[in-house]
Amino acid sequence: MKKTKLVLIYNSPAIWVENDLEILSENYETKALFINSFRDYNVQNLKSLMTADIYYFWFGSLIFFPAILLASFLRRKKIVVAGGYDVAAYHKENYGAFTFSFVSRLFRRIFFLFADKILAVSRFTKNEAIKNANIKSHKIEVIYNTVKNFYVNDEFRKKSVIMVANIDDERYRIKGFDRLLELAKAMPDVCFTHVGKISTDIAKNISFPKNLKLCGHYTESQLIELYKKHSHALQPSRYESFCMTIIEAAACGCYPITSDEGALPEVIDGIGKAVSFDSLDNVIGSVRKELTIERSAKDISIRTLDKYGFSVRQKKLLEYLRGFL
The missing domain is CATH 3.40.50.2000 (Glycogen Phosphorylase B;)
Incomplete structure (x- = not known):
């Protein structure tokens, strides 16, 4: 036929x-x-x-x-x-x-x-x-x-936070990169990682905190391996229609923490936590609390793949x- x-x-x-x-x-x-x-x-x-x-x-x-x-x-x-x-x-x-x-x-x-x-x-x-x-x-x-299925086990992961997004003039606030910078500066004892291209015009005007590692562009296979080294993923966007990167991170076992804006609360429902970014103190408190909770990376991945x-x-x-x- x-x-x-x-x-x-x-x-x-x-x-x-x-x-x-x-x-x-x-x-x-x-x-x-x-x-x-x-x-x-x-x-x-x-x-x-x-x-x-x-x-x-x-x-x-x-x-x-x-x-x-x-x-x-x-x-x-x-x-x-x-x-x-x-x-x-x-x-x-x-x-x-x-x-x-x-x-x-x-x-x-x-x-x-x-x-x-x-x-x-x-x-x-x-x-x-x-x-x-x-x-x-x-x-x-x-x-x-x-998202495709990724093999995840429950090996030890250092308490750390990863965010993935390319940043330029338009995405700087949309993706909440300014919020990431504020959070990293306010939590110097926590290791943060950013993956993605940052435009020269943006980068030259920023004083990056020492606890924020900038990785630049990663290939898909490199990114998957990097996800698996982090315990948490952050997406502090002001607007998202879905957000593939936060779901890819969760499929790799990272517990997702997001803003409560756009589609993010819907997307991570039953998987992670959406936080209001109206107050920096509130965000700091929420992130610190989540970092103290022991979770199974494999369980996070399974719940993500059950949905996506x-x-x-x-x-x-x-x-x-x-x-x-």
């Missing part, structure tokens, strides 16, 4: 795209198309678009507008994964696609209107899509992102597509 043809359209390489490509390739004749400019609408990609039965967009980007118009003209099925930024309007930090001009917001709403179904990566993102993109609730399904394991998204996504088609 001939397989249904599906094109997975994305504009940025990412682990969540790779995961869905692996899942979808099991049941569908799947082709991944990288489209990040109008030049990418070349003859080869247009041929793939013309012959596809299902268009699966990872992200609601306006660069995909020609593709969703073509799919609508051809009367093909169209699914858009709302990843977060594409439906966000966090005006406090001028963050999100729906903080742009009226024309931009209008075309983004039209883009989502063309979609047959929307997949949101969290309930928080679903609510953002309803509020900002004017998407009807019945059109949106929540299916969480996934690869097979969980695999089952839900394929069942959803079968029901949709």
